[in-house]
Amino acid sequence: MSILVVGLSHRSAPVSVLERAALSADAQVKLLQDTVAAEPATEAAVLATCNRIELYADVDKFHAGVAELSTLLARHSGVGLDELTPYLYVHYEDRAVHHLFSVACGLDSMVVGEGQILGQIKDSLARAQDMHTAGRLMNDLFQQSLRVGKRAHSETGIDRAGQSLVTFGLEQLAARTDVFGWAQGRRALVIGAGSMSSLAAATLARAGVAEVVVANRTFERADRLAQILAEAADTEGAHVAARAVPMDSVPAELTRADVVVSCTGATGLVLTADAVAAAVGDRTGRPVVRTSGQPPRTPAARGDVRPQAAEEACPLDLTAVQPGFSVMGEAAVAGMDAATLEQHAAWAAGGTTTRRDSARRTPESDAELITALAATAATVGRIPERRKPEPAAEPQRPEPELYLLDLAMPRDIDAAVHRLAGVRLVDIESLAEASADAPMAADVDQVRRIVSDEVAAFGAAQRAAHITPTVVALRTMAADVVAGEMARLEGRLPGLDDKHRAEITQTVRRVVDKLLHAPTVRVKQLAAEPGGAGYADALRTLFDLDQETVAAVSRAEDSTEKNRGPA
16 A cells, blocks of 8 residues: 655645645646656545645655655645645555545544535545546545545544534634524625535524525526525525525625625635725725724835935835835844844934944953843843833724625635724634634544544555455466366367366366465455565465566556546
């Protein structure tokens, strides 16, 4: 078994990096194609969700495989390899299996125990099967991970340890109050009609919202989801209105909505801060206040014009200042030596700009300063500190007029919305922070035991399967020997009738089968144990089996797996 996974997730990388590295559907297809075309890999599958990007492959060389998969991830994500590498993790063989099984059980999710990952794993397998990049190993691995995930959810209470990302996000919007009470009578706008958006719409409908409006770039998909919601409401006797609108109706719907959930595959922002501010302003009849953040940049701060004459005395090399930053700001002084920093501070405060004479600083003066500090430390036990001022209290934010939940990666809603008064935004980044303190149920330990047992069983099955082509080749060779000996018998006894010929053939075959039965059964058992990979080589050596015959059996099995349709 030579399974290798290279990836990054919310556990290894900040959301900003995950957001930039997100793979579109087309990028995932191209990544699969390029991976199996690379020399170290023969099979591949991509698992890409809102908080993880993982590339699985069957490789024949570990180090070459890591280098190739990392390079391909960087190339198709658009994030440079040097920048991406610190956030990548690598798992190999049994550790790779353990990782995927843990992911399938929800142990590695942002919200522990959530079950949506099973659907995402199934989609990943179907994509690899459609692209014919999944052979026997990837099919076995991903299908077994689905079975392990279902077992964990059916045999334990892992569902109680967490909930879906949608439910968790809505709880954060409701400020940890009861979602069903919070949602009663509100109007909801759901942007997107994929699996996550559909789950959000259904959850809001069950929570008691008065109306769900679905917007999507393909209106037919939005309309289909609205119809499903309406039919479900009728069946359950709920009073939920559901309708679909085109995407260009979103600005108008924003002025009516109380709750907005967005999860699209867009590569750019779907809702800007200005659009949200305008919608809230239309609802309230008053302009929206920005509660924090930098004030609007002036033309000089944007770098649109040259610094004014008043800046001519600035000690900085203004030509080296990055456009977009004010020469008064902290970004301009990063890395400045102490003397220049003091000069810049004096200039910014309107004081003198005379540079301190560096010649006045000598090793002797530094030694005197160190001696004085040492004497102070010996006297008072520590070096005195300047107390930092207490942070200013944040002004109390008004009760939100609009609640927004952004479950997309990359983000659909401008992060600047966090600074708008009267708006509450929960996005992947804030969910990651909130989930860090989520309680872990005792059932998690039981799921971990299930994962460990299943990893051992999968490894044994793969090791046993590894020897199967050798056993098949051995039995094929035995059948050829029987056929050859029967042909010789025909030549020596040409008058042998059909009845006796069939009886002799059957007898010889039974003798050969009985001789081979015990060794082949035993070698499969031994091969399934850890370290049992060498038994296949021993069998080939003992019976002088042709290596190419064994390889042909393996290729035939892999070809059958790769051409199999989605499970």
